[in-house]
Each structure stands twice: as structure tokens, then as C-alpha cells.
Amino acid sequence: MLSLEHINLRRGPDLLLEDANLVLHKGWRVGLVGRNGSGKSSLFKLIMGELESDGGNINCPADWRLAMMAQEVPALDQPAIDYVLDGHHGLRTAERKLAKAEQAGDNHAIALAHGELDALHAWQQPANAAILLAGLGFNEAQQQQPVSSFSGGWRMRLNLAQVLISDADLLLLDEPTNHLDLDAILWLQSYLVQQPGALLVISHDRAFLDAIVTQILHIEHNSLKQYTGGYSDFERERAEKLALQQKMHDKQQTQVAHLQKFITRFKAKASKAKQAQSRVKALEKLELIAPAHVDSGFSFDFHQPEKLPNPMENLDAVQCGYRNDGIDTVILDQVTLSLRPESRIGLLGPNGAGKSTLVRTLVGELPTLGGHFEKNDDLKIGYFHQQQVDRLDANDTPYQMLSRFYPQWSESELRSELGRFGFQGNDVFASIGRFSGGEKARLALAMIVQQKPALLLLDEPANHLDLDMREALTLALQAFEGAVVMVSHDRHLLETTVDDFFLVANGSVSHFDGDLDDYARWLQQHRRDGKPVKEEKPSDGQDPKARRQQAAQLRQQLRPLKKQVEALEKKLTQCSDKLATVEDGLGDDALYTDASRKDEMNGLLGDQARLKKQHNYLEGELLDAMEALETAESELTSE
Numbered sequence: 001m002l003s004l005e006h007i008n009l010r011r012g013p014d015l016l017l018e019d020a021n022l023v024l025h026k027g028w029r030v031g032l033v034g035r036n037g038s039g040k041s042s043l044f045k046l047i048m049g050e051l052e053s054d055g056g057n058i059n060c061p062a063d064w065r066l067a068m069m070a071q072e073v074p075a076l077d078q079p080a081i082d083y084v085l086d087g088h089h090g091l092r093t094a095e096r097k098l099a100k101a102e103q104a105g106d107n108h109a110i111a112l113a114h115g116e117l118d119a120l121h122a123w124q125q126p127a128n129a130a131i132l133l134a135g136l137g138f139n140e141a142q143q144q145q146p147v148s149s150f151s152g153g154w155r156m157r158l159n160l161a162q163v164l165i166s167d168a169d170l171l172l173l174d175e176p177t178n179h180l181d182l183d184a185i186l187w188l189q190s191y192l193v194q195q196p197g198a199l200l201v202i203s204h205d206r207a208f209l210d211a212i213v214t215q216i217l218h219i220e221h222n223s224l225k226q227y228t229g230g231y232s233d234f235e236r237e238r239a240e241k242l243a244l245q246q247k248m249h250d251k252q253q254t255q256v257a258h259l260q261k262f263i264t265r266f267k268a269k270a271s272k273a274k275q276a277q278s279r280v281k282a283l284e285k286l287e288l289i290a291p292a293h294v295d296s297g298f299s300f301d302f303h304q305p306e307k308l309p310n311p312m313e314n315l316d317a318v319q320c321g322y323r324n325d326g327i328d329t330v331i332l333d334q335v336t337l338s339l340r341p342e343s344r345i346g347l348l349g350p351n352g353a354g355k356s357t358l359v360r361t362l363v364g365e366l367p368t369l370g371g372h373f374e375k376n377d378d379l380k381i382g383y384f385h386q387q388q389v390d391r392l393d394a395n396d397t398p399y400q401m402l403s404r405f406y407p408q409w410s411e412s413e414l415r416s417e418l419g420r421f422g423f424q425g426n427d428v429f430a431s432i433g434r435f436s437g438g439e440k441a442r443l444a445l446a447m448i449v450q451q452k453p454a455l456l457l458l459d460e461p462a463n464h465l466d467l468d469m470r471e472a473l474t475l476a477l478q479a480f481e482g483a484v485v486m487v488s489h490d491r492h493l494l495e496t497t498v499d500d501f502f503l504v505a506n507g508s509v510s511h512f513d514g515d516l517d518d519y520a521r522w523l524q525q526h527r528r529d530g531k532p533v534k535e536e537k538p539s540d541g542q543d544p545k546a547r548r549q550q551a552a553q554l555r556q557q558l559r560p561l562k563k564q565v566e567a568l569e570k571k572l573t574q575c576s577d578k579l580a581t582v583e584d585g586l587g588d589d590a591l592y593t594d595a596s597r598k599d600e601m602n603g604l605l606g607d608q609a610r611l612k613k614q615h616n617y618l619e620g621e622l623l624d625a626m627e628a629l630e631t632a633e634s635e636l637t638s639e
Contacts, residue, residue, distance in 0.1 A: 007056035034219030036438030067168035073155035087162030181351035319370035349504035382453030394433030437464035
């Protein structure tokens with residue numbers, strides 16, 4: 001058990017934690033949440049011994065192994081798979097002992113080193129590293145490439161794999177999903193819920209937290225508070241408490257009214273399409289949890305666009321890609337798309353399929369390589385991307401940046417506008433170089449707002465933003481009167497702000513008629529289809545009669561496998577229906593304001609947690625059964 005007792009922690013002059021306490025048992029999976037700058041990463045460094053507290057005690061079992069995800073990766077010539085194996089410190093230590101013993105010719109030491117390696121299952125570790133890398137999106141060839149050949153985002157995936165292979169008793173993961181696509185996030189979820197050690201994870205992805213954690217640790221007002229359940233449970237409990245505070249009532253009602261108006265308008269024009277209905281449910285949930293964010297301090301709107309040209313952009317059979325030294329590399333072909341003021345588009349697709357290439361083409365950074373591309377001369381675009389955040393002048397200040405937009409504004413007006421994005425007090429005069437990734441992202445958004453764009457092109461806008469700021473961004477996008485094209489792995493943000501999904505895959509762009517659950521299933525099928533074709537087996541010398549008998553036996557084996565799949569599908573459907581009923585019950589607003597229904601609310605929350613766990617288990621069982629059936633059918637077909 002790890003425990004923190006009466007901890008005081010500072011970052012420079014700022015007090016982050018005061019008299020904070022924490023208990024963490026092996027097997028617990030805890031999500032650490034709080035605003036950007038509240039001290040989440042500093043708490044990690046404190047636990048790892050990289051920072052010292054200003055008071056209090058940290059108690060950690062002497063035999064516990066701790067592993068924290070690094071935030072930087074050097075440009076090494078070392079192969080990726082070897083870099084990942086370096087994360088297993090016990091393995092590398094035993095290997096060094098063996099090499100030293102062999103060099104010295106010490107047979108006793110050699111035997112001891114081999115014993116250590118056997119205990120660590122050393123022969124399995126390269127295969128384990130390959131499995132981790134494959135789950136995170138690295139193919140077999142990429143696993144042998146040097147670390148230096150990968151971009152920053154892919155190097156962060158290597159850091160994640162290095163931590164996962166460490167066999168640590170406590171994993172500390174800081175924003176592990178920031179550089180992952182949805183496919184890799186789904187894989188990581190299933191991996192983390194099976195690992196036996198303790199997990200403390202910083203994440204601003206509510207769907208990810210709901211899928212993996214059993215507790216939430218919230219940093220607020222310089223203190224730590226633990227909540228039982230996933231992130232949605234935490235939001236509801238916190239919403240209930242805040243809703244009872246009279247001083248918050250007026251602001252809460254204003255925000256709920258905004259959401260209800262948006263939901264009503266959307267319902268009026270929503271078709272019966274599955275994606276539309278999924279969005280209605282997501283918006284209704286957002287209305288329920290709105291009170292949890294009324295004291296967040298973040299609240300902004302995108303200004304009314306000066307002009308809303310229609311159409312904004314037209315693409316007809318366009319080729320998107322790159323031109324270097326007169327040589328064209330086509331990434332997307334025959335792209336046909338029309339952007340209008342009412343367009344609300346979310347781009348889906350595997351990592352590297354061309355989503356960012358399409359966005360860069362729409363913004364004009366990349367010239368088209370073919371086809372017809374027409375952009376309205378009156379169109380003003382607001383473009384958000386990570387490179388833009390990274391390129392902010394480290395010596396500049398938020399005050400200086402905003403004053404260049406509005407030189408006529410007074411200091412109080414500039415401070416008020418920056419305050420909407422969380423920059424208070426002396427922070428407005430602080431150099432940008434000392435800001436966290438989330439603070440820089442907030443500043444980049446603030447600058448985009450001042451441009452009064454009619455079209456927002458957003459490439460992972462939620463990266464590094466904390467949950468309160470993501471909620472503010474969600475509300476601002478809902479009220480925005482222009483068009484939106486967005487790439488994001490934040491499912492909640494996509495579900496509540498876009499109307500249509502377009503799939504970017506296999507060199508093309510097409511309308512995706514489904515919701516994000518359908519897309520997750522598409523990704524799984526895409527991964528299966530992308531496996532290398534099996535080589536033809538050489539003749540086994542069997543005569544035709546023997547092969548027919550073997551095929552008949554395989555067909556007999558298929559029957560129970562098919563029955564198992566059908567039974568699991570039925571159970572999963574029943575579990576989904578029960579879960580939907582429970583979550584409908586949790587959607588009753590009165591449940592959180594009527595004190596006499598406290599037991600009913602707790603019962604429903606307990607049922608929800610139990611059914612979610614059962615649902616995840618059945619999904620895993622069903623996938624295993626389907627894979628077994630697919631393998632058997634493949635063997636039968638090859639006969």
C-alpha cells in the first residue's frame with residue numbers, strides 16, 4: 001500500500017497541495033483529475049522521488065517497483081523494440097550480470113544470472129514487447145526501425161510501451177492517450193484493466209477513464225479527494241453537491257437552459273440515423289452533468305463570424321498529398337466534399353490514413369495535386385493544430401499576444417478576456433515558455449477566438465486540455481454559428497459537437513453512416529483485414545478421402561463455436577438493454593436533488609458499475625469466441 005499523509009507541495013511560490021492525504025492499494029486503478037496547473041504531474045514526481053514535499057510523509061513498500069511514463073524520448077539509433085525492452089529494468093539488470101559473469105568466466109555467477117533470467121521469463125519478453133508495440137500501432141517492420149526515425153507522437157507511444165512492459169507494482173501514466181488514435185486507445189483500455197498492479201493515470205478523456213478506473217482522485221482547492229467509481233460517477237456525485245449550493249443556482253440554470261435549447265433544436269432536425277440518436281443521448285447526459293462544471297472558471301464563446309460565405313469550400317475529385325522536388329505523393333484520391341455554414345464534420349480513420357493531410361489541404365497549407373478545389377475569397381479560417389501550440393513564442397506573454405489583437409483595449413479588458421481562458425493574476429504577464437501543454441493549448445484557442453473565423457479546422461483540439469476546459473470548448477462549439485471540421489480522439493467531444501462523420505481510410509474519404517460504436521467495430525474489422533495473407537501450406541500428402549474426413553470433423557467443431565457466439569451475443573444484448581434502463585433511471589434530474597432518493601441513486605450507480613463490468617467481460621468473451629470461430633472457418637476453407 002502506498003500512502004501520502006498530510007502532504008504540502010509547492011511549485012515555486014505556488015501552493016499546489018496542502019495537508020493532502022492519499023491511500024493506494026495494489027490492484028486499484030485510479031484516475032487523477034484536476035485543472036491544468038493544479039499539480040497532477042507534480043504529484044507524480046513527488047511519488048517517484050523527483051520532488052520533495054514541504055511537509056508530510058510518503059510511505060511506499062520497499063519491494064514495490066514504480067514506473068512513470070517519460071514525456072521525452074531522445075533521438076536514438078537503437079531499434080524500437082530494444083528501446084521498449086529497456087523499460088524492463090529487472091531483465092536488463094540480469095542480462096548485464098550474465099554478460100559480466102561470462103566475461104569473467106565465473107560459472108557460479110553465470111548459473112545465478114540464468115536463474116534470474118528464468119524467473120523473469122526472459123525468453124518471453126521480446127514477444128511481449130512486440131505484442132505491446134503491435135497494440136499501439138507499430139507493424140513488424142517499424143518495430144525494428146531506430147527510435148530516431150519516428151515523429152514525436154510515435155516516440156511517446158514507445159515511452160508508453162516501455163512503461164507497460166516494466167512489470168511495475170505501480171504504473172504512473174500521464175496523458176497516455178494524447179498521441180493515440182481510437183484503435184490504440186481501445187487496445188490500451190483492454191490491456192490496463194487486466195494488469196494486476198496499481199495504476200494512477202492522469203487523463204482528460206472521460207470515456208477512457210470510465211472504461212478503466214474504479215476510483216477518481218480529484219485535486220481541487222489544494223486538496224485531494226477520492227471518489228468511488230468511474231469519471232461519470234464522480235461527475236454525478238459532484239454535480240449533486242454543487243447543485244445544492246444556492247450561490248451556484250443561477251449560473252447552473254443558465255447553462256442547463258443553454259443545453260436544453262441546443263438539444264431541442266438538434267432533436268427537431270435529427271433523423272432516425274443511429275449516429276444522430278447517439279448524439280441526442282450524449283447531449284442529454286451532458287445536460288445532467290453540467291452542474292459539475294459550473295465553477296470551473298472557464299467560459300468562452302467563438303465570436304460571431306463577420307461573414308458566412310456559402311459555400312465555403314468545394315472539393316471535386318481532389319487529390320491530397322505532398323509535393324517534394326516536383327514529385328507528387330498522393331495520400332487521398334478523388335476527395336469530393338462541400339463545406340457550408342451548417343457543416344459539422346468529424347473525421348474518423350486509422351492513424352496515418354490522411355486525416356491531418358485533409359485538414360491541411362482544407363486550410364491551404366498543402367496545395368492540391370489534382371482535381372478541382374474552390375475556396376471562397378471571403379472565408380476566414382480558424383486553424384488549431386499541435387505544431388501551432390508548440391510554435392508559440394516562449395518569450396512572449398498572454399497579455400502581449402492579446403494586446404496585439406486589441407491595442408485599444410484597457411488592461412482590465414485584456415485581463416477579463418484572458419481570464420475566460422484561465423489566465424489569472426500574474427499569469428497574464430508570465431512567459432509562455434514556462435506554461436504547461438494545456439495552458440499553451442488554451443492560449444492558442446484564445447487567439448483563434450479573436451480571429452472571428454467562419455470555419456474552424458481543429459486537429460486534436462482537446463490534447464492537453466483538462467476536463468473543465470474540454471467542457472467549455474464543447475459548449476463554445478455548440479454555440480458556434482460557423483462550420484466545423486474536427487479530428488479528435490475525444491469521443492465525448494465528437495459525440496456532442498459534430499453532426500456527420502467522414503471516414504478517411506484506404507486512400508479515400510467517404511461519409512460514415514454510423515456512430516462511434518459502429519466505428520470501433522469497423523476498426524476491429526479493419527485490423528483483422530489488414531493482417532498479412534497466410535502463405536499457402538505445402539501438400540501434407542493426404543489423399544482426398546482423408547482430407548474430406550478432416551473437413552467433416554472441422555465442420556462438426558464449428559457447430560458448438562457458432563452456438564457459443566450466438567449465446568454470447570444474446571447475453572451481451574440483454575446486458576446492454578439492462579444497462580440502458582439503469583442509465584435512463586440515472587437520467588432523472590430529481591434523483592440528485594431529492595434527499596429521500598439517495599438510496600435509490602446509490603443502488604442505480606451500483607447496478608451501473610456492475611453491468612458495465614459485465615458488459616466489458618461479455619464483449620471480451622464474444623471477441624475471443626468470434627476469433628476462435630473465424631480461425632476454425634479459415635482452416636476449413638483452406639482444406
